Amino acid sequence: MITEPVLIDKPWGSELILERNELFVVKRIFISAGSRTSLQSHEFKREWVRVEEGTVEITMGPDVHGLEVHTFTAGAVYRVAPTVVHRVHAIEDSYIFEVASPPSDEDITRYDDDYGRGR
Secondary structure, eight states, X not given: OOSSOEEEEETTEEEEEEEEOSSOEEEEEEEOTTOBOOEEEESXXXXXXXXXXXXXXXXXXXXXXXXXXXXXXXXXXXXXXXXXXXXXXXXXXXXXXXXXXXXXXXXXXXXXXXXXXXX
């Protein structure tokens, strides 16, 4: 269990882990303008996300061939169910809150990554 926030630098911004326990993880995520996360899916992880500040495009779909792009601004909320392929692209500097089931290192499949990260 985390008792103090932990900041993790990412190539697209950062994640501030506010809480991690056996039931859920809460993060405040910063994505810099023009950057995007991996195109990825999780077998088990569930995510609930609220855009706190900025504008993001969420690409998501049942597989890499069925993707749709949705634009969200501050106050918008969306959900990512297990196995849904998804990616966040920040149109402007953006902060999002994510509440998710606890992750596992083996629970991520990356289909595309701008920074050369595999898996």
